[in-house]
Amino acid sequence: MLEQYVKKTLTSRVYDVAVETPLQPARQLSERTGNQILLKREDLQPVYSFKIRGAYNKLAQLSPEELARGMVTASAGNHAQGLALAAKHLGVKATIVMPRTTPELKVQGVRSRGGKVVLHGDSFPEALAHSLKLVEEKGYVYIHPYDDEYVIAGQGTIAMEILRQQQGQLNAIFVPVGGGGLIAGIAAFVKYLRPEIKIIGVEPEDSNCLQAAMAAGERVVLSQVGLFADGVAVAQIGKNNFDICQHYVDEVITVSTDEICAAIKDIYDDTRSITEPAGALAVAGIKRYVEREGITGQVLVGIDSGANVNFDRLRHVAERAELGEGREAIIAVTIPEKPGSFRAFCEAIGKRQITEFNYRYHTEKEAHIFVGVQTHPETDPRAALVDGLRAQGFPVLDLTDNELAKLHIRHAVGGHAAAVPDESVFRFEFPERPGALFNFLTKLGGRWNITMFHYRNHGAADGRVLAALQVPEDERHLVPAALEEIGYPYWDESDNPAYKLFLG
Template sequence: MEKVTLQDVQEAKEIIAGVALKTDLLENVRLSEKTGAKVYYKCENLQRTGSFKLRGACNKIAHLTDEEKACGVIASSAGNHAQGVALGARNAGIKATICMPANAPVSKVAATKSYGAEVVLHGAVYDDAYEKAVQVQKETGATFLHPFNDKYVIAGQGTIGLEIFEQLDGNVDTVLVPIGGGGIIAGIATALKGLNPNIKVVGVQTCNVPSMKASFEKGQVTTAFNDVTIADGIAVKTPGDLTFDIIKENVDSVVTVTEEEIAQAILFMMENQKLVSEGAGAVSTAAILSGKYKPAKGENVVCVVSGGNIDINTLYRIMSVALNRQGRRVNIVAELPDVPGSLSKLVEIVAKCGGNVLTITQDKLSTGKYLKLQTVEATIETIDFEQIEKMKSEFIENGIKVEFL
């Protein structure tokens, strides 16, 4: 195993000091009250380029030879490493080509291009983009910058751990870190365990792509992919062998969270901390909210918010899911007699129960079993599930057949 040491991380801190920001460490009072612990956010979503990836990319570029720089660099990325490499390459005056999944968020693609990089879109997940990058690298001779399985990249990401330790004056008990390929958690674990081996480091993955958890449990690098995920930044089917070796040695446990739990965590962070997080950045919060990780009372817990580069359209869809799961929005389909006053009665009941109609569609041209009936579809803003149940009872009492979706 290629060793990454605390000294490597400390050297990386000096190298990237002029580029990467020392991001804020903020307490989330709501989570602290909920758990009895002191819960903090390490806000890498506020980093330049909106993600921690800038740290590792700039440290790696700084270690390239003049010959390697002359050939330009190529990288594969779900979006955040892309921006880090693009900005680092621009600062170093070298050409950058980035291969990204075809479904990468539009905002990440646009941002990468804005830093002067050439973008090649290919495949559905990071691993597909990686294969394309390998092909392009062979054709062009560019220097490949791996997003996680690289000593200098890992050391750069580890500077987050140094900052956390400094910002809490060494009083750190547990750090929750997102895992995709493993670069950020390998770096943070190397730094923190080097400073204090009693600090607990917990990795968090999405259930849809639990590759590092599967590897951690089997004791060897394992490929795992169940479905696509809103946490595109950690959608890595096969983790790195270097990162795995470090994680196996320095990480205490790995937990997984569902897509719904991630969506609710994104909403929670916006409402309670005024922070915008992408799916990958929200998994550490999701682990606590879901109970997958339960902090001990009185301990200092840090949730690493790895990035905030989320597409607005994606955010809108995620918010809709989260609001539905919390009973704060509901969709209904109603069958009403096709007579005057039927629709107004339905709306009257919604208003009586305190609901707010956001959208409504009426269809009076149905045939077959819907003859002399009209169908109404509506999205209603609600307060909670209790209010929804009250609305159901009112519909039943008034003889209105309604399906709640």
């Protein structure tokens, strides 16, 4: 199997439109980790992503008759732009079906490269179904974003370049994983020629379709997929891809949103370039792997796979990067409601920089404060901060890993309402499209009283919402069905300690 992929990779026609990207040393990251870290800069491709390789290679294999029929695909991201440019170069028509929730940056990216954009549905499966309908109705040729042998071989040219650029020591290659085309192409080529090199996939914790498949020994469909790293938000690994990965990928590492944000900052510090969340997965995986294994002196390559990120998302990235790096702690502290308490607390913090401070009167005896404090993973870890405050008599709740606290509570402190009975709290992900909020209020607002609502846009395809509903005890059993009917992903946060402390 590997031999046929190697032959397809060696004969791939990608360089009519793609460029050979540099393998760039990450100097600061290398010094910090004690290993040589090299970044494969696929963000420097003409469409700011590796996807141009596979898309063009697939089109280059089609007959003149097939090309004349026109191309179609479903994509919310980089494959769409790659196919649009590939089709333009070959002088053929490409229709890209994209969900209505697709960020405007990517829609304009397709149009600017000559692709016809059809916005259909609110999710990728709906867009996919419509694209397949167009194949039947108009006779278009469907170009799969990842589950195709020629697409896989086109992505494999990245491995061909890496082995030529780094001919000496090379211990492991870390690869972002979505549908699996990139890691399958790299694994097939590398394991055939240099089987001693480890191939390590990296996925978000809430989008780990390859890790789940490898654990099960077969492809699985994730019931829910996280949207922060939208470039790899895929519920099921491709069939052709899994056939390769289950035999030739050494392991899959998962990383958190905060770790991805920290990796985006790491790449910026070393290259002065901004990568998209999916593009930073490999660096986040390298850091997790190095910490876990305690290794030094190795040569590790990370695939910087793309840079198509909405500028608005950078505020969220900046906010979370320090947390992911272990350089900030988010804590809740209870202090006496009396003169001098703030001063005593600040003295207990010492010389640490306070990055955020939120206070709201609670009772005549005590106050709850929400605080961000600068820490350092080696010289001043957050455990030392928390233990030190507790030793001085301050009740402390560490919220650094609490998603509700980081997404909503830090922006809603001051909304305490102790007199609201029968309150249930839920966190939602809304599609960012007109009518989403109205749909929510129409289906739910008339049934139970909404006692709290907090919304924050992160410049992505989804919006984050925190809502509280006043539901009598004898109606609690009706809530899940009502929320399922709305159709938005949700989490019950009624027992979350951050909610109880600041908003309950």
